[in-house]
Structure formats: C-alpha cells, structure tokens
Amino acid sequence: MKIKTTWEYSLETEAKRVIHCAHQMVVGFYRVNNFYVLPLDLKTHSSNIVLFPDLPYHKIPRFWNKAKKVDVTTLPIKADRRIVDEVKLLLEKERLPKPNYHHIKKGWGKASNTILEKLNDLIPKAFDRIGEIIIYPTVLGTSCSFNILSEKDSIIYIWLREDRDIYSIVEAIITSITRKEAFDELHATWSESEFLSDWLVTKSALATAIAKYQKRSNYLPTLKGTRGKQNAQLLKESDEFYKKLGLPINSKVFNLNGRTPEINKKQIEDLTNTEKNILRLLIENADNVVTFDKIADYLFPDSANFSLYAISKTIQRLRDKLEENGISGSYIQTLRGRGYLLKN
Known part of the structure; x- marks a missing residue:
C-alpha cells in the first residue's frame, strides 16, 4: 500500500515541539502518566523519559501560562505566532543540536510499503482515510507524539x-x-488505547513484518515503559528539573475548600452540581478506588436506572472539564470492572 511519507525538520518544528512539551508539563500529563522530564543532555533514553531543553524560559513573559493555553489536541499545534518566534530565538541562541534521523528515514523508506500493507489488512477501514504521513524528526520530547x-x-x-x-x-x-474510535465509541482511557497499539506492534502478525526490517531495536511498549517500577532517582532528578525551570511541584493538585472541589486551590469553572459531587467523592477517596456503585448513588437515586454507560459518559465529561480548566483528564483513571481512581 503506497502512502507518501514526508520528513520535515526546521527550527519552527522544534520550537513547536518545545511548546507542546511545555503544555503537557504544565497540565500534569507527564507526571500523572509516569513520564520523567529530564534535560536534553541526558545520555540514557527510554520510552518513559521526556527530553526537554534547559533554556531561560523566564525571558519569555508568562511562558508557562501561555504554553498551558496552547491547543495541542491537533498537529501542527495551534500556537500564537509570538510565542513560537520567542522560543525559536531561544533555540537559536542556545544552538540546539539537529536530530540525526537519516538512518531511520532510510529504514522506513524500505519498510513502509510492506508494513502499511500489513496494517491495512488489520485495520482496512481506518487506512482508507490516510492520504499522507508527515514526520517531524526531533531531539526532544517523548519517543513520539502524533x-x-x-x-x-x-x-x-x-x-x-x-x-x-x-x-x-x-x-x-x-x-x-484508532484512538478517536476507542475514545468515542468504546469509552477507552489513554492507557487502554495505548495497550491496543502496544499489542499490535509486539504480538500480532505485524510484529513479524516489522522485525524483518528492524533487526535490532531499543523499542519498549509505552505501557510497559511507564508502568515499570518507579525509578526514585529519575523521579528526584525530574522534580529538581521542574523546580529549576520554575514549575511548581504540587504534592496535591486537587483539594476541597469546604465541600467545593478546587485545582491548585483555585475554583474549577463550569462544573455541574453532579460533576462537583462526583469530583468531591473522588478527592475524598484520592488514590483509592471509588466503585461504580458509589458513583451510581449520585447519578441514580433510583437503583433501577443504574447504567454503566451513563457513568462512563459522566466521567468523560468530567475529564473534559478538567482539560478545559488546564489540568490533564488522565488524573482520573479507570480501573476496569471496579470503578475510578483520582491520582492526587
């Protein structure tokens, strides 16, 4: 199956990558999903490490607040021209190294048709929509973003x-x-969507096709990398790096002001009474499972109307509201067959 792949590198794409990573740092996405953000000169790379340039971001007025407001739900990201230009200027002065990607570009050029044909066998309807693949090689960030x-x-x-x-x-x-369908129709979480990709890449017939072209690899499935035993030293180094960059490390993101849920001691906007009640329940039981039955007590006073689907939709709306208030929806985690857990 022939789908064109274009490789594009520029200071512009790297500046936008910096902003994308900064956004995920501010909203807590990396921390709640067990990624360690570390300086760019780190020698050890793995799938749970985010490489981020140690630059004087304080020279950009309200940089972190601006990054927080950037829409990263689509690529290329939608960022104000001024912040992109300001980050480009920092990168120029610091002489950010260019990525060495020619080997992987050559390897993908040889393998892409065979692998995409195999993928088309596995997910035919989805592949009908792909017109082109554009890859931005980079020296920073997570393993990949898309x-x-x-x-x-x-x-x-x-x-x-x-x-x-x-x-x-x-x-x-x-x-x-696959993620949009997984989220919208199957009500999957981020980690469940990642599991699907991890399994197809490592355990399906696709794995054999990839191995034919990629003889040696340092690839580690995303969930395996982020769910391994927590590395206390890397966590300490990451926390110190956050502080050096001027980002506060809050031990608890969520709190209650009386009975009102707050994020970083600030009121959460646009929550319905039902959403407030459920979030308060999650905060009161932070880092512990809140069962479907407990949540149902708020949603269905009449137990005859109990619906797991309605609970799932309500939690998803609550996650969306958290995103709108500048915090990652991943703080609310699903435990299949049991309920939900708020990481705090």
Whole structure:
C-alpha cells in the first residue's frame, strides 16, 4: 500500500515541539502518566523519559501560562505566532543540536510499503482515510507524539525523537487511526488505547513484518515503559528539573475548600452540581478506588436506572472539564470492572 511519507525538520518544528512539551508539563500529563522530564543532555533514553531543553524560559513573559493555553489536541499545534518566534530565538541562541534521523528515514523508506500493507489488512477501514504521513524528526520530547486522525483529516503528523525506530513510527500510526474510535465509541482511557497499539506492534502478525526490517531495536511498549517500577532517582532528578525551570511541584493538585472541589486551590469553572459531587467523592477517596456503585448513588437515586454507560459518559465529561480548566483528564483513571481512581 503506497502512502507518501514526508520528513520535515526546521527550527519552527522544534520550537513547536518545545511548546507542546511545555503544555503537557504544565497540565500534569507527564507526571500523572509516569513520564520523567529530564534535560536534553541526558545520555540514557527510554520510552518513559521526556527530553526537554534547559533554556531561560523566564525571558519569555508568562511562558508557562501561555504554553498551558496552547491547543495541542491537533498537529501542527495551534500556537500564537509570538510565542513560537520567542522560543525559536531561544533555540537559536542556545544552538540546539539537529536530530540525526537519516538512518531511520532510510529504514522506513524500505519498510513502509510492506508494513502499511500489513496494517491495512488489520485495520482496512481506518487506512482508507490516510492520504499522507508527515514526520517531524526531533531531539526532544517523548519517543513520539502524533495527531488523532478524525473524519476531516487525511494527514498523520508525527514528532519522532532521533533515538527511535520503525517500531515507534508504526505505534504512532496505529494510535493515530484508532484512538478517536476507542475514545468515542468504546469509552477507552489513554492507557487502554495505548495497550491496543502496544499489542499490535509486539504480538500480532505485524510484529513479524516489522522485525524483518528492524533487526535490532531499543523499542519498549509505552505501557510497559511507564508502568515499570518507579525509578526514585529519575523521579528526584525530574522534580529538581521542574523546580529549576520554575514549575511548581504540587504534592496535591486537587483539594476541597469546604465541600467545593478546587485545582491548585483555585475554583474549577463550569462544573455541574453532579460533576462537583462526583469530583468531591473522588478527592475524598484520592488514590483509592471509588466503585461504580458509589458513583451510581449520585447519578441514580433510583437503583433501577443504574447504567454503566451513563457513568462512563459522566466521567468523560468530567475529564473534559478538567482539560478545559488546564489540568490533564488522565488524573482520573479507570480501573476496569471496579470503578475510578483520582491520582492526587
């Protein structure tokens, strides 16, 4: 199956990558999903490490607040021209190294047709929508980031870190074409969507096709990488780096002011009374499972109307409200067959 792949690198794409990572740092996405943010000169790379340049961001007025407001739900990201230019200026002065991506570009050029044909066998309807793949090679960030393909899109955009290989490209493509349906129709969480991609890349017939072209790899499935035993030293180094960059490390993001839920001691906007009640319940039981039955007590006074589907939709709306208030919806985690847990 022939789908064109274009590789694009520029200071512009790297500046936007910095802003994208900064946003995920501010809203807590990396911390709640067990990623360690560390300086760019780190020698050890892995799938749970986010490489971020140690730059004087204080020279950009209210940089972190501006990054927090950037829309990263689509790629290329939608950022104010001024902040992009200001970050580009920092990168120019610090002489950010260019990514060495020619080997992976050559490898993907040889493998792409065969692998995409195999993927088309596994997910045919989704592949009908792909018109082009654009890869932004980078020296920073997570292993890769990508847009979620919707009905209106035909291009998959991927930020690919220079130390990654064909496995990461394929994982990004799979997740891009399956995540929207997984979220909207199957009510999957971020981690459940990642599991689907991890399994297809490592355990399906696709794995054999990839291994034919990628003989040696440092690839580690995303969930395996982020759910491994927590590395106390890396966590300490990451926390110190956050502080050096001027980002507060709050031990507790959520709190109650009386009976009113707050984020970082600030009121949460636009919550319905039901959403406030459920969030208060989650905060009161932070880091412990709140069962479906307990949540149902707020949603269905009449137990005869109990609906797991309605609970799932309510929690998803609550996650969306958290995102709108500048915090990652991933703080509310699903425990299949049991209930929900708020990481705090």
